[in-house]
Amino acid sequence: MNRRNFLHKSFCVSAGMLTLPMYAGAYRFDMSKDLIIGHNTHQYKVDLNWGNLNASEVPVKDCHEIIQDSKGRIVLLTNHIKNNIIIYDKSGKLLDTWGTTYPGAHGLTLAVENGEDFLFITDYERHQVIKTTIDGKVVLTVDYPTDSGKYKTKEEYKPTETTVLENGDFYVADGYGNQFISHYNHKGELLNVFGGRGTGNDQFLNAHGICVDQRDKENPVLLITAREQNVLKRFSLAGEYLSSIEVPGALICRPVIHKEEIYFAVLKSKGSTHDASGFLLIMNDKNEVVSCPGATKPVYENNQLSELYQSIKLFQHPHDVCIDEDDNIYVAQWNSGQTYPIKLTRV
Amino acid sequence: MRMLIIILGVVMLYSCNTDKKDSVEPKTFLQSKEIQLANPKIEVDHVIIDSSSLITASLGVDNANIFYTIDGGEPTQKSKKYKETIVVSEPGKYTFKAFHEDFKPSETETVTFYKKGMDVAHFSIISSLNEQYPGQGENTLVNHKKGSLNFRDGQWIGVTEPFIAEIDFKQKIVLESLDISFLINTNAWIFPIQNITIKISRDRDSFESLPVDFSNTPLTQDITRLDNVHIPVLKELRKMRVEIANTTSIPEWHQGKGNPAWLFMDEWIFNTKKN
Numbered sequence: 001m002n003r004r005n006f007l008h009k010s011f012c013v014s015a016g017m018l019t020l021p022m023y024a025g026a027y028r029f030d031m032s033k034d035l036i037i038g039h040n041t042h043q044y045k046v047d048l049n050w051g052n053l054n055a056s057e058v059p060v061k062d063c064h065e066i067i068q069d070s071k072g073r074i075v076l077l078t079n080h081i082k083n084n085i086i087i088y089d090k091s092g093k094l095l096d097t098w099g100t101t102y103p104g105a106h107g108l109t110l111a112v113e114n115g116e117d118f119l120f121i122t123d124y125e126r127h128q129v130i131k132t133t134i135d136g137k138v139v140l141t142v143d144y145p146t147d148s149g150k151y152k153t154k155e156e157y158k159p160t161e162t163t164v165l166e167n168g169d170f171y172v173a174d175g176y177g178n179q180f181i182s183h184y185n186h187k188g189e190l191l192n193v194f195g196g197r198g199t200g201n202d203q204f205l206n207a208h209g210i211c212v213d214q215r216d217k218e219n220p221v222l223l224i225t226a227r228e229q230n231v232l233k234r235f236s237l238a239g240e241y242l243s244s245i246e247v248p249g250a251l252i253c254r255p256v257i258h259k260e261e262i263y264f265a266v267l268k269s270k271g272s273t274h275d276a277s278g279f280l281l282i283m284n285d286k287n288e289v290v291s292c293p294g295a296t297k298p299v300y301e302n303n304q305l306s307e308l309y310q311s312i313k314l315f316q317h318p319h320d321v322c323i324d325e326d327d328n329i330y331v332a333q334w335n336s337g338q339t340y341p342i343k344l345t346r347v
Numbered sequence: 348m349r350m351l352i353i354i355l356g357v358v359m360l361y362s363c364n365t366d367k368k369d370s371v372e373p374k375t376f377l378q379s380k381e382i383q384l385a386n387p388k389i390e391v392d393h394v395i396i397d398s399s400s401l402i403t404a405s406l407g408v409d410n411a412n413i414f415y416t417i418d419g420g421e422p423t424q425k426s427k428k429y430k431e432t433i434v435v436s437e438p439g440k441y442t443f444k445a446f447h448e449d450f451k452p453s454e455t456e457t458v459t460f461y462k463k464g465m466d467v468a469h470f471s472i473i474s475s476l477n478e479q480y481p482g483q484g485e486n487t488l489v490n491h492k493k494g495s496l497n498f499r500d501g502q503w504i505g506v507t508e509p510f511i512a513e514i515d516f517k518q519k520i521v522l523e524s525l526d527i528s529f530l531i532n533t534n535a536w537i538f539p540i541q542n543i544t545i546k547i548s549r550d551r552d553s554f555e556s557l558p559v560d561f562s563n564t565p566l567t568q569d570i571t572r573l574d575n576v577h578i579p580v581l582k583e584l585r586k587m588r589v590e591i592a593n594t595t596s597i598p599e600w601h602q603g604k605g606n607p608a609w610l611f612m613d614e615w616i617f618n619t620k621k622n
Binding site: 034046048049272274275295309312313345 | 406496
C-alpha cells in the first residue's frame with residue numbers, strides 16, 4: 001500500500017468511525033422507539049399482537065396460567081368454559097383448543113412421565129385438582145384432603161397451584177382456601193400436609209404458587225409464594241420451613257424456574273392507588289432480584305431490597321409467565337379485559 | 348472524493364442496520380409513546396397536621412419529571428417541579444403528575460392535608476362493630492391518626508351495616524365542620540359512603556336534623572383511594588348523632604353485584620375555630 005492509498009483509506013475509516021455512531025443513534029432515536037422494559041441483563045421488547053384470536057370463536061376470560069409443553073407449544077389456561085385450554089405455536093398461531101368443564105381453572109403445571117406430557121389443572125370452583133393428558137383426557141381427579149383434618153367442607157379447599165416431582169409425587173397449594181400445602185404420591189394418596197393460614201414462618205397468607213427448585217440437584221426444595229405478604233418461602237420436600245426471600249411491594253403469583261433464574265408475574269404493586277399495577281420480577285441464581293419489567297429498578301440497600309412498584313402502565317394484572325428456550329416471556333393476565341397473552345422478546 | 352461518498356453511503360446503510368435483531372424482527376413491537384407512565388408514588392408521614400408533615404414523590408423512570416400543584420389543579424409542565432421532600436405546615440391539597448418525553452403523562456395523584464381537629468370528650472359507637480375490622484374500638488375515629496390504603500392497618504373500622512355514633516362534647520361548642528374519611532377499594536368490596544344522616548342537640552336531650560348535602564358519583568370501574576366528605580355545620584351544639592349508611596347494593600359491573608358492600612372509615616375531624 002503506497003502512502004497516498006494509506007492516507008485515503010485512513011481518512012475513510014476515520015469518517016466511518018465518526019459517522020457510524022451518529023447515524024446509528026439518529027436512526028434509533030428518530031425511527032424506532034420500541035419500548036424496552038426490564039433491567040440489567042434481562043430486558044425485553046413488547047409484542048401485544050402475539051396470540052390474539054377471534055374472541056367470538058376462541059374467547060378468554062381470565063388468562064390464569066401458561067406453560068410450554070415438550071413439543072415447544074405454548075399452552076394457555078383460561079376460566080372461559082368454551083375453551084379452557086388454548087394451544088399456540090411459538091409464533092402465536094392457534095393450534096388447538098379443548099376443555100369445557102373447568103369454571104375455576106387456575107393452576108396449570110406440566111408433568112412429563114416416560115416421555116409423555118400430562119397437565120395438572122387446579123380448579124378452585126370445583127375444589128379439585130385434575131390431571132389430564134396433553135389433549136384433555138382426565139386420568140386423575142383429586143378432591144380436598146378429607147383425612148387431613150384440616151378441612152370441614154370442600155368449599156374450604158380452593159387450590160391454586162401444583163408442582164410435580166420426577167417420581168410423580170405432587171404438591172398442591174391451597175392459596176384461596178385454608179392455605180395448606182398437600183403432598184401426594186403419584187397415585188393421588190395423601191402423604192403430608194403443612195402450612196396453613198397465618199403469619200408464622202411456616203404459614204401463609206395467600207399461598208398462591210408453588211414449584212420445585214432443582215437448580216441444586218443434590219438439594220431440591222419447594223418454593224412457595226405468600227402473595228399477600230410479598231414473600232417467597234423455601235421449604236424442604238418434607239414440608240419443613242427453610243427460609244424466606246422478601247420482595248417488598250410485589251404480590252408475586254407463582255415462581256417459574258427457567259435455567260438458573262426464577263421468574264414471577266406480579267399481580268399488582270402493594271402500595272399503588274391504581275389497581276392494575278402489575279409487573280414482572282426476575283431473580284438470579286442467588287435469588288436476588290435483577291430485573292422488574294414494567295416496574296422500578298431493583299435496588300438493594302444494606303442487603304434489603306427497596307420497595308418495588310409499577311412505573312409504566314403496561315401490564316394490568318399479570319398472573320403467570322412462561323419462558324421459552326430463547327428466553328422470551330409469554331405473560332398471562334387476570335382481569336385484564338379478556339385480553340390474550342403478551343409476548344416479551346428478550347433483547 | 349467519489350470513493351469517500353461511496354464509503355459514507357455504505358457506512359450510513361450499515362449504521363441503520365447495526366442491530367441485527369431489529370432487522371429480522373417483525374415491526375410490531377409496542378412503542379414507548381403508546382404507554383402511559385404510572386402514577387408517581389407519594390409517601391407522606393401523616394396527613395393530619397399538628398405542626399408539619401413531609402411529602403416525597405418518586406416514579407423510578409429515568410428522565411421522568413414530576414410536577415405538582417397545591418390548589419387542587421391539574422399539574423402541567425409549567426407547574427412547580429418536584430425536586431426534593433416537601434415540608435407541609437398548612438392544610439391543603441397537593442396534586443402530582445409525572446411527565447416524560449417518550450411516554451404519555453401519568454394520571455394525577457392527590458394527597459389532602461387536614462388541620463388537626465378538636466379533641467372529642469366522649470365518642471360512643473351505638474351500632475355493633477364487625478368482629479373482623481373493629482379498628483381500635485371507639486377511639487379509632489378520633490385518635491388524630493389517618494388510616495393508610497391498607498385496610499388491615501388497624502386504623503380502619505369496617506362494617507357491612509349502617510354505622511351509628513353519638514358524640515358528647517360535654518359543653519356547648521360552635522362546630523364549624525366535620526370531615527369524615529373513608530376508603531374505596533372495590534377489589535376488596537369496599538365502596539363509598541351511600542348516605543349520611545346527622546342530628547344535633549344543644550341541650551343533650553332533644554335532637555334536630557342537620558341538612559347534609561351529600562352525593563356520590565357512581566363508580567364504574569375498580570378503584571382504590573382514600574376519600575373524604577366535608578360537611579359544613581356552623582352550629583352551636585353539645586351533642587351530635589351521626590348515621591352513615593354503607594352501599595347496600597354493589598353495582599352490576601362488579602363481581603359482588605347486588606350484595607352489600609363494606610364501608611371502611613377512619614378519622615372523623617371536628618373543626619372549630621379554636622383548633
